[in-house]
Amino acid sequence: MKLSISRYNPECDTSPYLQDYEIELSPGDHMLLDVLIRLKAQDNTLTLRKSCREGVCGSDAMNINGRNGLACITPVRDLREPVVLRPLPSFPIIRDLVVDMTHFFKQYQSVSPYLINEEVTPEKERLQSPEDRERLNGAYECILCACCSSQCPSFWWNPDKFVGPAGLIQAYRFIFDSRDRATPQRLDNLNDAYRLFRCRTIMNCSEVCPKGLEPSHAIEMIRLKMLNIDTPRGLLVQSSAGIKKRELK
């Protein structure tokens, strides 16, 4: 398999460059990450993040043939050669495929991604009806891999001001949580020229989400909530075939 991988060592390179590799596929090379791990065994200067190897941690997000995705769940057989691998677009590069995600996590933190409820803590737990719980479907699954925000032109222009699709789907997750009591403050926090309304509905986020989530739908739902238009159902999710469907009970 032929690969062309972006390399950058801040100690000796002035700018990133593409380095070509060729590796014989073995029977165990099902996913792109399998190939990269074997490649790293041959060239231990190649730097990338990885952890769970099954699409849960989001560590190995990268730009694969021009499209953001997770190397660990990208089948090798689907890739056009040479496979061009670059770090997530627009994020500052630390080294090779590893990027600095400071802005991304600052924006995530800015939406207060935790329940805010000052009421007396119940003896066991805060209960939720199945219908209320269903509204969180399509949002709680986000693994914060940053594929969406890194592919969003609005986030490219204003990473310090626009929350970005990943942060906004987390905002949705708490705005629509029946146990949360800070909805007005959360909506007010998003109501300026940048934080929510920089979204121009380009929908790259929904296109590339490796978990099949729809951040653009979450953003639309937040706008409707600001207009006091309540919608009873949860978010859209994508089936494995890429066809949009609503997650059912």
Place this chain on the structure above:
Amino acid sequence: MKCQFTGLVAWRVQRISAIYMLLFFLYMLSALWLHPWPTYVEWRGWVRRPSISVAILIFFAALLSHMWVGLRDVLLDYARPESLRWFLLAVLGTSLFGAAAWIVWLLLQVQK
């Protein structure tokens, strides 16, 4: 909720103004088709009708506010140095305000 002309307010203004302009445009087309005014005097008589004058005034208010939100968005995205952005926003605001004053003056002239 904040009350500035930004965020949700700007977003809503952009959509409501677009709907109004579309409806006004369709109305104008149908009015021109049903009653083509061959002379300036006839056209002026039509524009001087209070309901039409108000509708035209609202149209231009919608057009200018729609322009403000749309062009402001472009400047927020692409005018990177902060000082250049504020300068261009000031130029845009002044231009649109001038255009609004000119339109009001024109409509008042037609009323005479």
